[in-house]
Amino acid sequence: MYLEQIITLLKDVLSLGDEVVLNADTPLLGALPELDSMAVVNLIGALEDQFGIAIDDDEIGAATFESVGSLAAFVEKKLAQ
């Protein structure tokens, strides 16, 4: 449901070109070189600002950033809270 918005946000925050195609199965952490530790912090902040959610550091881990789909699922769960 939020997949398209997450993909757009990822492309904007990580400055990915149009040649990078993302879908739910695209692996993120460890697979996308743009996603370093600072980019993760920026991405979390962008998710908070975009969706109006507050993310605690103990609710996120490597599994959250495993793929585009896992990240979208996390946001969906936060918005349902």
Place this chain on the structure above:
Amino acid sequence: MSLAAHAQPFFLEAGGGERFCLYHAPAGDCRGAFVYVHPFGDEMNRTRRMAALGARALARAGYGVLQIDLAGCGDSSGEFGEARWQGWKDDLTLARAWLAGRLGRPAGVWGLRLGALLALDHAADLADTADEPRLLLWQPVLAGATYLTQLLRLRMAGDLVGTNAGNGGGADSPQALRALLQAGSAVEIGGYLLAPELAAALDRLDAARLAPAAAVDWFEVVAAPDRPAPPAAQRVAAAWQDKRKDAGKDVCLHTVAGPSFWASQEITECPALVEATVAALVESAHA
């Protein structure tokens, strides 16, 4: 022409010192007045150019602009670690009074990021009084608590990339730093000393509860022209609209395509934002 040729720098006497100000006189007949409130920390430095471009464009369109460096920021007196939220609101009151006196008309407030949230909080204090300012909001921070977490998180990111190596696990986590602040200790973030009083004030701020009753033009910068405003902004705008539907005034939430100039490391311009802001003012003057 240099910026100095357009604007008049001076120091405004304030409680506990003086505030650096830059006054942009309106060209031709004065159509209005705005005090500009800058963002906080690194964002203030990154956005100086956009603030100058905006102030000059507004002045050319007939709007007098006063840029004020809040206590402990920029070239004003005081240390950042001594700055308090209420003190900044007092600075804003002082700046509006100066500008209103200079131009003989009420001064609105134009704020960027945390400056926009300060403008909203100041306006809420004056809600439904004759002194409530007209607002121009650029990319306002909407939730003070989330903003504080994002500031605190920067320290952990520094650690992750090794600048603070050896500090150990969770000591620099946002939760641990927040606990320090709540216990009354100041915390250093990227060269700024954040006082526990300021952090506590930030933690309580929620734009959704600060519905302005006066006219407001709100601008969100999006990555491409066909993008909607972020869901969070839409929710807050809808909450405001709900509270003021009897007032017959609309909340104008505009989107402008351009770069996130407040967040980028290089000095970045977003001319479309300046143009849209002037256009919105001219349009509302003719409405």
